[in-house]
Amino acid sequence: MNSNLIASSATSDKIQARELTASEIEEIEHEKTLYPDKQAVGLEALKIVQKHQGWVSDESLLAISRYLDIPVSELEGVATFFNLVFRRPVGKHVMLFCDSVSCWIMGCENIRAHISQKLGIDYGETTADGEFTLLPVPCLGDCDRAPVMMVDENQHRNLTAEKVDAIIQQYRNNEPGEQGS
Amino acid sequence: MDKPLTKNIDMSRPPLEIAQYQAAGGYESIRKIAAGLAPADVLQQVKDSGLKGRGGAGFPTGLKWSFVPMGDNAPREKYLVVNADEMEPGTFKDRLLMEGDPHLLIEGMIIAAYTIQASKAYIFLRGEYIRAEHALKKAIAEARAEGLLGSNILNTGYSLEIVLHTSAGRYICGEETALLNALEGKRANPRAKPPFPQVSGLWGKPTIVNNVETLCNLPGIISHGVTWYQGLGKGVDHGTKLFGVSGRVRSPGCWELPFGTTIREVIEEHAGGMQDGYQLKAFLPGGGSTDFLLPEHLDLALDYDVIGKAGSRLATGTMILLDDRTCPVGMVGNLMRFFSHESCGFCTPCRDGLPWIEQIFVDLEEGRGSEKDIGILEDHLGYLGPGRTFCALAPGAMAPLGSALRHFRQEFEDHLSSKGCPYTRH
Numbered sequence: 314m315n316s317n318l319i320a321s322s323a324t325s326d327k328i329q330a331r332e333l334t335a336s337e338i339e340e341i342e343h344e345k346t347l348y349p350d351k352q353a354v355g356l357e358a359l360k361i362v363q364k365h366q367g368w369v370s371d372e373s374l375l376a377i378s379r380y381l382d383i384p385v386s387e388l389e390g391v392a393t394f395f396n397l398v399f400r401r402p403v404g405k406h407v408m409l410f411c412d413s414v415s416c417w418i419m420g421c422e423n424i425r426a427h428i429s430q431k432l433g434i435d436y437g438e439t440t441a442d443g444e445f446t447l448l449p450v451p452c453l454g455d456c457d458r459a460p461v462m463m464v465d466e467n468q469h470r471n472l473t474a475e476k477v478d479a480i481i482q483q484y485r486n487n488e489p490g491e492q493g494s
Numbered sequence: 495m496d497k498p499l500t501k502n503i504d505m506s507r508p509p510l511e512i513a514q515y516q517a518a519g520g521y522e523s524i525r526k527i528a529a530g531l532a533p534a535d536v537l538q539q540v541k542d543s544g545l546k547g548r549g550g551a552g553f554p555t556g557l558k559w560s561f562v563p564m565g566d567n568a569p570r571e572k573y574l575v576v577n578a579d580e581m582e583p584g585t586f587k588d589r590l591l592m593e594g595d596p597h598l599l600i601e602g603m604i605i606a607a608y609t610i611q612a613s614k615a616y617i618f619l620r621g622e623y624i625r626a627e628h629a630l631k632k633a634i635a636e637a638r639a640e641g642l643l644g645s646n647i648l649n650t651g652y653s654l655e656i657v658l659h660t661s662a663g664r665y666i667c668g669e670e671t672a673l674l675n676a677l678e679g680k681r682a683n684p685r686a687k688p689p690f691p692q693v694s695g696l697w698g699k700p701t702i703v704n705n706v707e708t709l710c711n712l713p714g715i716i717s718h719g720v721t722w723y724q725g726l727g728k729g730v731d732h733g734t735k736l737f738g739v740s741g742r743v744r745s746p747g748c749w750e751l752p753f754g755t756t757i758r759e760v761i762e763e764h765a766g767g768m769q770d771g772y773q774l775k776a777f778l779p780g781g782g783s784t785d786f787l788l789p790e791h792l793d794l795a796l797d798y799d800v801i802g803k804a805g806s807r808l809a810t811g812t813m814i815l816l817d818d819r820t821c822p823v824g825m826v827g828n829l830m831r832f833f834s835h836e837s838c839g840f841c842t843p844c845r846d847g848l849p850w851i852e853q854i855f856v857d858l859e860e861g862r863g864s865e866k867d868i869g870i871l872e873d874h875l876g877y878l879g880p881g882r883t884f885c886a887l888a889p890g891a892m893a894p895l896g897s898a899l900r901h902f903r904q905e906f907e908d909h910l911s912s913k914g915c916p917y918t919r920h
């Protein structure tokens with residue numbers, strides 16, 4: 314789905330592993346207590362790094378590989394498999410727009426066109442000011458309140474063009490609302 | 495009418511905390527177990543209840559559990575895994591259960607884990623389900639503080655830890671063996687069966703994978719007994735089920751209803767019927783991987799076999815309605831794009847066939863389709879049908895496609911003659 318968010322290769326010799334931060338290391342160490350095997354911790358580490366850095370750079374990938382002693386190719390294979398591991402930088406806010414069947418029936422394509430026009434971006438792109446990245450996502454499990462999108466950790470339902478305008482303004486004003494709502 | 499799955503759910507307030515949950519009869523099943531129910535006793539009750547898996551396939555839960563090796567010679571480590579990946583298009587039931595009453599799932603997990611004597615339980619939760627994640631984290635901590643999780647639960651000598659895992663996102667992770675690979679931190683390709691997970695699953699240990707809603711049925715069965723449970727349904731299958739409706743109805747939503755309820759009652763009474771100016775043309779009865787049914791099927795009872803005999807599947811029980819102003823070809827095209835993007839790429843017919851199908855739908859939409867293309871779609875029904883691919887994703891994709899080609903042949907033809915979609919989007 315996010316193939317255009319995947320960097321070409323992480324194995325270049327020129328790329329240096331960065332230092333993992335203290336909080337990243339602390340969280341990775343915690344995951345080690347939950348899974349009996351380092352490969353499972355590898356996927357968790359990718360998610361942890363993304364949570365802190367917004368995405369998984371080649372430098373981060375190398376850092377995890379070194380820290381957990383997992384081959385880079387193996388980590389890269391996993392990182393590119395999953396939709397929610399970003400291998401390219403994303404904007405400050407990530408919009409996950411549901412393009413699945415119930416939302417489609419309820420006219421999500423018009424809303425999506427409105428967002429693209431308003432922000433000047435297509436799927437997989439980030440606004441010039443680095444504020445928003447727009448990505449398609451399969452059914453968000455709120456089909457009875459379609460059309461639906463998620464911005465960062467918040468779900469927005471029964472979308473209309475006016476509602477979308479208000480949401481965008483809200484994030485531009487740094488007022489994201491209640492977490493996980 | 496008893497609603498054991500949703501009785502505590504009121505989405506206008508936060509879910510019940512453990513004290514309120516227990517005051518409402520919660521965790522009674524665990525106290526019953528502690529008072530002297532052996533794993534074999536619990537297994538027998540679950541078998542007798544007739545509970546079938548709510549993840550899609552409808553496999554009898556007790557039978558599934560009975561394949562797990564038990565006794566002194568069984569491996570010391572065994573796992574219970576909750577399938578909370580919910581990514582089937584048009585499906586929105588497990589989200590409600592987890593956000594609305596997380597303790598019910600945890601209670602169900604303790605019952606299942608105890609029955610198979612699992613040493614650890616993982617919840618494989620869809621990454622986007624942030625609110626469910628917060629609710630479950632809080633509930634797990636509360637249950638732990640209350641001695642319902644951790645070591646020597648209520649002096650039974652049985653110990654259990656629950657780990658909440660959030661998925662990094664891919665529909666195929668919902669397939670139970672692919673899910674195990676994802677939990678192990680690998681690419682989520684399905685595994686060959688046998689060996690079945692019940693014998694060799696997570697990290698090679700005996701593992702049971704159950705759907706969220708399946709597990710939420712267990713507290714009622716153990717607390718109130720098999721007779722009570724079987725009295726809930728009004729059809730062939732036992733208990734209640736979450737049924738949902740999305741599409742152009744007056745009040746879309748999700749309701750707990752007994753098996754045997756008619757489709758008409760769900761759509762017309764609970765969902766309020768079609769919106770003004772729209773008529774029901776067809777519907778997928780149980781999510782994106784099921785065959786279309788028609789208005790003539792509205793009086794069928796929602797039971798696994800009844801829907802099966804009508805040529806479709808009850809599956810997740812969340813219906814997607816197609817109205818007369820929405821293009822059936824466009825709807826199926828949307829589903830085909832989903833399946834094509836989510837194919838894990840492991841086997842050739844699915845990896846190559848689905849993108850081809852997706853492209854044909856784009857061509858039909860943009861007026862480049864030909865009679866030959868419709869023939870190619872029909873050929874794929876065979877290439878990607880049951881038994882031809884490594885997992886059920888591809889046959890699932892063929893269900894809406896094959897039934898659409900049967901029921902909406904004219905609409906496909908219309909896309910050829912009008913050189914594009916004859917419907918105007920609204």
Ligand SMILES: Cc1cc2nc3c(=O)[nH]c(=O)nc-3n(C[C@H](O)[C@H](O)[C@H](O)COP(=O)(O)O)c2cc1C
Binds near residue numbers: 667669
């Ligand atoms: C492609 C695919 C996706 C699936 N997704 C899910 C899912 O999200 N949730 C689920 O419970 N079952 C899903 N299933 C079904 C599971 O493989 C499995 O049958 C189910 O989790 C078993 O639980 P149950 O016996 O409690 O129904 C999926 C199956 C396939 C083939």
Ligand code: SF4
Binds near residue numbers: 684884885886887
């Ligand atoms: S049928 Fe499709 S999803 Fe299933 S294993 Fe084959 S390629 Fe993967």
Ligand code: FES
Binds near residue numbers: 413415456460461584
């Ligand atoms: S189809 Fe969009 S939320 Fe389900």
